[in-house]
Amino acid sequence: NLAFVLIAALLVVYGEPLAAGSGIPEIKCYLNGVKVRNVTRLRTLFCKAVGVLFSVSGGLLVGKEGPMIHSGGVIGGGVPQFQSLSIKNFKFNIPYFRSDRDKRDFVSAGAAAGVAAAFGAPIGGVLFSLEEGCSFWNQSLTWKTLFCTMTSTFTLNFFLSGTLDHSWGSFSQSGLLTFGVFENCHLWTLVDLIIFILIGVGGGLFGMVFNAINTRLTIFRLKYLAKTHKIARVLEALLIGFLTTVVAFLTPLWIGQCRAILDENSNSSLQRFLCPPGQYNDMATLFYNDQETAIKQLFHHSGMHAWTLGLFFIFFFLLSCLTYGSSVPSGLFVPCILCGAAYGRFVSSFLIFLYFQKIKTHIYLGTFSLIGAAAFLGGVVRMTISLTVILIECTNEISLSLPIMVTLMVAKWIGDIANHGLYDIHIFLKSVPLLEWEVPSIAKSLTAIDIMNTRLKFVYPHTRVRSIVNLLRTTAHNSFPVVTMKLPEIESKSKLASANLRYRLVVSLPQIFYSCFAVVNQEIISYEKFNEDYPRFTDIHEMNFDDLNLNQIMVSGLDVTPYMHPCPYVVHPDSPVPQVFNLFRTMGLRHLPVINSRGEVLGLITRHNLTH
Structure with a gap:
């Protein structure tokens, strides 16, 4: 793990410092009209794309979806220029698309294509660029961006379906992150909607605390680590990788519980760890699988003890907060979704424990997990419209649109009481002159x-x-x-x-x-x-x-x-x-x-x- 983390840190610290993090704040500033140095260079793309592979492989609690958005923006800004500053001899004097406005439009379309490829959400990608990116929009840019996201989703689906299932042309893989099939997810009532609102309140509070802690960590890094030798930032990334590995190994050993395997279909993703044959360790199943598989476990399979879910949420919350902002490429979407899914699953388990005979018959654990994921993610990034559409397109369930919308709005309102979204906080700490939607x-x-x-x-x-x-x-x-x-x-x-x-x-x-x-x-x-x-x-x-x-x-x-x-x-x-x-x-x-x-x-x- 440390070897992979070392490679990711070296690519950022000695290759391109702008490749650290998700890149969404930098893309947002660029689309707002701010000139961010090196944000769309080929070297940044290389360090970001290669670095995130080693960050994820090194066991860090990061996602690859955020860096994909930045990578899409770099490709969108570089392709129409037909030149690269990193490759000196690669240059074509093509007289088209050589203005800030044209390049900004292509970067916007590229970032939207990154969202579409990551989540299989072409419409969500367009709305992401509209809500979080561009400060000036027109009808022509709308259909151009939609065409770009549609092409991105089609291309990824075609190649993923062929390489994974050997079924070229079947289009069975809509995106890199899929949530699986939600069964009985339409079984929610007015009482459940009230509970979803309370989950949104909790998600907003947790997001508020997450952003506050990460703000303190970022200020510390800017004040001390950024002014010291570069090796200090590399050592910090290695320390985080070591701490994550220790926690991921010791928590299943000390806290995890052995539970019987009831569903044979999920046997391949259940981690036995040190349990007897025919049983699995619930904490190891969450920590030892990749984050996408762990999300599906929380969405679709039972057998997670409430005690395990609560402790997993605490450890994952702290480690992901510590990791984001370090000198490695790191996305925020998937860690927040996994952390929120554990939170929602814990709430549903608690409700079943309190009212076992009355509500167990209609509670679907996956619905509460999804609502918890939306609440926590919305409480951290404070997005509403685009995030609603992205989650709906990922689940393929329009029946969950109202609960997701209500939860995201409540989480945003609660979180905005104390601080801003995490992306805006990082922009503010770097003193970038970003113009928000409203005048101060x-x-x-x-x-x-x-x-x-x-x-x-x-x-x-x-x-x-x-x-x-x-x-x-x-x-x-x-x-x-x-x-x-x-x-x-x-x-x-x-x-x-x-x-x-x-x-x-x-x-x-x-x-x-x-x-x-x-x-x-x-x-x-x-x-x-x-x-x-x-x-x-x-x-x-x-x-x-x-x-x-x-x-x-x-x-x-x-x-x-x-x-x-x-x-x-x-x-x-x-x-x-x-x-x-x-x-x-x-x-x-x-x-x-x-x-x-x-x-x-x-x-x-x-x-x-x-x-x-």
């Missing part, structure tokens, strides 16, 4: 002038190359207002003419350096030339000026008017912050100039101003 309550009474940045750097329509080079070298801004020259006797501030992005200025400089054209006969760079190196443009500090005649070049003029945005979005200083927030969120903005009624530039608003 503290900013509702503010206006644009209260949050704007007044320390601006300007660009004039016709300026010296020396000024542009000094500006780019001394600042890290990605957008510069293009202003007209002010008249000292008339105007107090420069008037906004347009806005220009950093990469456009950088790309336009070599044209001046290597041709030394004057401003009157400056050659206009084409749109295809601008986007030729997308998405990694040359940095100003990487340009070599040693062999150039700097005296002649630096005094040359540069006309930026062909490359500037002629009609940027602007706001008045008295505009309310909720209006500014909606502009950023719905239009995918990164910068927003603030001008007065005379067109004079007063400041600039960025995502950082809206989130800090």
Whole structure:
């Protein structure tokens, strides 16, 4: 186990640190409009896909579904570019899909395809991208994403059916995670619905505690482990792997109970451990099987003692909370489903114990296990619509839609009382300027002038190359207002003419350096030339000026008017912050100039101003 965990940790720590965790927070930030470095690189995909294989094989309490979502996003972002930054010579200058908006749409479709492949839920994948990912959506993106998820589900089903059952074309495997056939799952009453609501309350409380503990662990890792030598993070992963192996071995030995095998159909997945022939160890059956098989045991087979279920829930809760956030690729969906299934199964066992004669005849243990899984998963990640559809598509039982919806809503409401979903917590701890659906309550009474940045750097329509080079070298801004020259006797501030992005200025400089054209006969760079190196443009500090005649070049003029945005979005200083927030969120903005009624530039608003 430790050898496999070591490989997974080395791939993350020394290969690509962004491959740690599920990758869903990073994909969510990218689709929100935030530029996350290396999130869609081929190296990240390799470390994530290979690392999660060794994480799962090493016995860590992680899932592979979350990393599949990130992997799908990487594939979606890389395929239409027809190039790789990790493989230097692999590049095709195809002029299509070379903009942030196009790439964002492909990443969104790829992430949805990852959900569809993991759970066999094409519609759930579309709703996942809509609910958790994209902040700007349109009808065209809906059917494109649905086509992508449908293709992903079809492809996986075709190859899984052929390789596992040797029945090519039968489509018997809808996804990597299947919950089996639920028998008599429609037998729930109004009284049961009330119990499901209480299970949702418990799931929200458990999710609240799970997120609070993991927040403390993440703060500790960011404060101490992230600043120490890389080997410390590798040793932490090995320590977690060792602790998980010890618990998985000792709990069946000390706590597990030997029970008679009553169902011959489930004999293959029951673990005998040290029990006599014809019996199995219930705790070993949960720990020694893979997590998908353990979930099916809780959903469909009896024979688990309530004492075993309760202790398994506690140990699995703590170990999975400890594991998520360490330096290994790790998903969260399946561990939460298994932990919640044990919780729901414990509740049903407790009810049978209290009211054996009255309710045993109609209680179906699998229904309570599924509701418990939905409650705990909803309490941790705080998703509602997409998670409901994903669970319904996994179970193939529409009759459970109402209990699942009610449980998820209650779990989310209870959990939101104390903290946010785990993905949002990790985004917040990394100080990523993510724009949520709603404007922060503290900013509702503010206006644009209260949050704007007044320390601006300007660009004039016709300026010296020396000024542009000094500006780019001394600042890290990605957008510069293009202003007209002010008249000292008339105007107090420069008037906004347009806005220009950093990469456009950088790309336009070599044209001046290597041709030394004057401003009157400056050659206009084409749109295809601008986007030729997308998405990694040359940095100003990487340009070599040693062999150039700097005296002649630096005094040359540069006309930026062909490359500037002629009609940027602007706001008045008295505009309310909720209006500014909606502009950023719905239009995918990164910068927003603030001008007065005379067109004079007063400041600039960025995502950082809206989130800090």
